Amino acid sequence: MRIGIIGSGALGLYYGAMLQRSGQDLHFLLRRDYQAIQENGLHVFSCHGDFYLPQVASYLTPQEIGPVDLVIVGLKTISNHHLIELVRPLLGDNTAILTLQNGLGNEELLATAFGPERVLGGVAFLCSNRGEPGTVHHLGEGKILLGEFRGGSSQRSHNLAEMFQTAGVPCTAVSDLRRARWEKLVWNIPFNGLSALLEKDVTEILNHPPSKELVKKLMLEVIAGANAQKLETQIDALKFSQQLISFSEKMDHYRPSMMIDRIEGRALELEAIYAIPLQQAKTANVSMPLIEMLFTLLDCGEN
Amino acid sequence: MRIGIIGSGALGLYYGAMLQRSGQDLHFLLRRDYQAIQENGLHVFSCHGDFYLPQVASYLTPQEIGPVDLVIVGLKTISNHHLIELVRPLLGDNTAILTLQNGLGNEELLATAFGPERVLGGVAFLCSNRGEPGTVHHLGEGKILLGEFRGGSSQRSHNLAEMFQTAGVPCTAVSDLRRARWEKLVWNIPFNGLSALLEKDVTEILNHPPSKELVKKLMLEVIAGANAQKLETQIDALKFSQQLISFSEKMDHYRPSMMIDRIEGRALELEAIYAIPLQQAKTANVSMPLIEMLFTLLDCGEN
Incomplete structure (x- = not known):
């Protein structure tokens, strides 16, 4: 081909x-x-x-x-x-x-x-x-x-x-491509954003108990937004977020792409990973206040 | 004396x-x-x-x-x-x-x-x-x-x-000393924390419209927490937050103490400005989710 x-x-x-x-x-x-x-x-x-x-x-x-x-x-x-x-x-x-x-x-x-x-x-x-x-x-x-x-x-x-x-x-x-896209956001939204904002890798974030708790809350917001998008089958919020956190705990100081972009002074992919998901959730009448705050903080740092 | x-x-x-x-x-x-x-x-x-x-x-x-x-x-x-x-x-x-x-x-x-x-x-x-x-x-x-x-x-x-x-x-x-203390927190909680986290001064924060909106939301959370503390008179949320924002807009690139502490590598006053207010609000059955997130992000950066 x-x-x-x-x-x-x-x-x-x-x-x-x-x-x-x-x-x-x-x-x-x-x-x-x-x-x-x-x-x-x-x-x-x-x-x-x-x-x-x-x-x-x-x-x-x-x-x-x-x-x-x-x-x-x-x-x-x-x-x-x-x-x-x-x-x-x-x-x-x-x-x-x-x-x-x-x-x-x-x-x-x-x-x-x-x-x-x-x-x-x-x-x-x-x-x-x-x-x-x-x-x-x-x-x-x-x-x-x-x-x-x-x-x-x-x-x-x-x-x-x-x-x-x-x-x-x-x-x-x-x-159901839409479900696959949102499933990846359940990981990307907390870890890309927090790692870029704090310049901490996945392991450092999860080793701080309040931040690990914040990761969970952010994941639950993404899943609520996802489940309002007419998926073929709903995402099981507790099970899926727990799976992703366990998976992430096995990573050895992994640096998400957005963290590397921030450290190296490149623009962040905020539109695709934050702005559009927030907009789609809002259209479906789901508010994601913590994600909105994370997006604001990342965006403020871009200037 | x-x-x-x-x-x-x-x-x-x-x-x-x-x-x-x-x-x-x-x-x-x-x-x-x-x-x-x-x-x-x-x-x-x-x-x-x-x-x-x-x-x-x-x-x-x-x-x-x-x-x-x-x-x-x-x-x-x-x-x-x-x-x-x-x-x-x-x-x-x-x-x-x-x-x-x-x-x-x-x-x-x-x-x-x-x-x-x-x-x-x-x-x-x-x-x-x-x-x-x-x-x-x-x-x-x-x-x-x-x-x-x-x-x-x-x-x-x-x-x-x-x-x-x-x-x-x-x-x-x-x-009413308690009211005076909480009134000062209405300014300190958003501006000390955001300026330390983002390493941006008051003017830079307010010049970014989503961050200015976030400042307002944080102020409203503090005032809700304050008004649950048996004050002699309640704080007028909209009026007082608007006053503080107008006052802050007249500052010329003021750097709050917590921003200077973060830049100079000193410990931040997180207990007095975040942890105890959050605890007192919680005791009064008021949740302050955005402030809790801000506290978590600041605290994660302390290690």
Whole structure:
């Protein structure tokens, strides 16, 4: 399959490299890493085994890539004002678009511009970061849940899941993408925000009992917001929040992406992870006062 | 009047110097500034006119001071575990104790140790800081509201107010000390905490509309907590919060003490300004969820 990657950060480079290694025809839109990858290829340092791709199809503009069968979007949501113009040149009559970006609102943006029938979304549970230009580091996890923006099962979503599995990426097609997105927010909203605000990692936060209690309260607010979104099945608040906290307690000083963004002075993905979820909850008459306060504090720190 | 000052920081030094200049017999327990003041006296740089006290009675232990008529406490509340042992040597049969410390719980501590009849409290609206050893800077304001810990009017409280007035310190005796303390918390709880957490001054906070809205919500929570404390008259929530915000909007990039403490790596006065008010509100069946979150975030940053 001819696949274009828009947003070749740690996530786009890692999944793209995995797919290319499995025999797919990959085309990467690059910026920071263009020259290094053109000249020396792409090195993947992975907890599942390192590998090297000497030849990588690299481009500086999406026009050079041209139509593909599948666009995978890994762009940071803070650059979503460029998303449409970056994706448009890659579309043929039957091109599908799969966004693996954080938070909410990404599928909606693509669906409004290109029609909802083209759009799929995926929730990626991946720990990766970029190293020197031309390298990407895969630290752990990597599973993807993907589904149709319009909801329901489709042959296409099952085919894509199979393609990822063949490439060594655990992947499941889900019929309720909205639920998968909100489930990830139950983790992202407390841990990304608190870690960025306090510049403390997951372990440091959970080792402070009042903060652990605050994490729980924030999770319960997210789940209340989620359960008002017409999900196929409701999220069990107590069970799911307890599961996520137990899971997080096993992490060894993990630094969420938003914490790293704050420390390195980059803009935070506040729109996708806070503003849009707050708006969707409000529309469903659910108030999330503690999350609103967290969003305000993060946003105040952005200026 | 023979007066001992326990806690000769910016507040203790400034009010003590004003009282000594007006003819009172002052005795300062000193630590950082002992040698400089012993050798060279105390320089006061004040927006109301500088002055200099060449002779200042300075001591390194409270035992050397011995009994006085009035103890004025200016100690940071983070050192309250030393408060009783520092005050005890200064007490004679009729010694009064006036604490001008921040937050709640200070009068209770003194009353439990020495009897409630000895104890008065004052709320100081003072902008001051210390300079080089032997100097104190008075930047603005300075008013004191003081009253009996047991409540009600007393000749003693009116005499003390008159003593401060004679010394050039605006001072009023109030019959409801508890209300005065909570009124100050309506400002301190939002602005001290947010400025320390975000490392933003009052102007920067108010220039960010969602944060200004958060300040209002925090103020309304404090006022709800205050109004459950058997005050003589209730605080008018909308009017008082609006007044305080208008007053704060006229400040020019003022940095609350807690912000300076955080930046300079000193412990924050979280017990007196957050923990005890939260506890008193809870006892009165008032929940303050946003303040609790703010306290948690500040406390997490302390480790």
